[in-house]
Amino acid sequence: MSYAELRELRNALGTASDLAFGLEGTPSGRQAEELVDALRRALAAAHALSSEHGATGCSEHPRGAVDPLHGDPEDPLPTGYGRCLLCNDRRRRAGALRHGRR
Incomplete structure (x- = not known):
């Protein structure tokens, strides 16, 4: 368990x-x-504390950043991509190079 993970949980x-104590009456949808x-x-954050592979689920970068596109129904990740931003970024860059984009 790292200090950063514990700090994120807290x-x-x-x-x-x-937010909960600031609610009065019926909360709005935004609240x-x-x-x-x-x-x-x-x-x-609590799952990451107990998981060997952290929030990313990645054995190479268990405490790395989670890809913000993970779980986004409007912009789903390609098949085979996980939650690890570092691995997904590497895959994106490799795909761009294969297709002649930089």
Whole structure:
């Protein structure tokens, strides 16, 4: 467990707590989405603490950055891509070179 992972968990939980205690009456859709986002970040951070491969699920970069396109239904990742931003970026660059793009 690294300090950065623990800090991320604490920050996400603090944000979720602040948002929850700031709610009055029926929350708006935006307020609910902000709370859900903070709770998802906290859950991902908690999973990363207990996982051998961290939040990325990558054995090479277990504590690396998660690809922001992972799980985006509007812009899904190609088949075979995981959650690791470093590996996905390497795949994107290799694909661009194969197709003559830089």
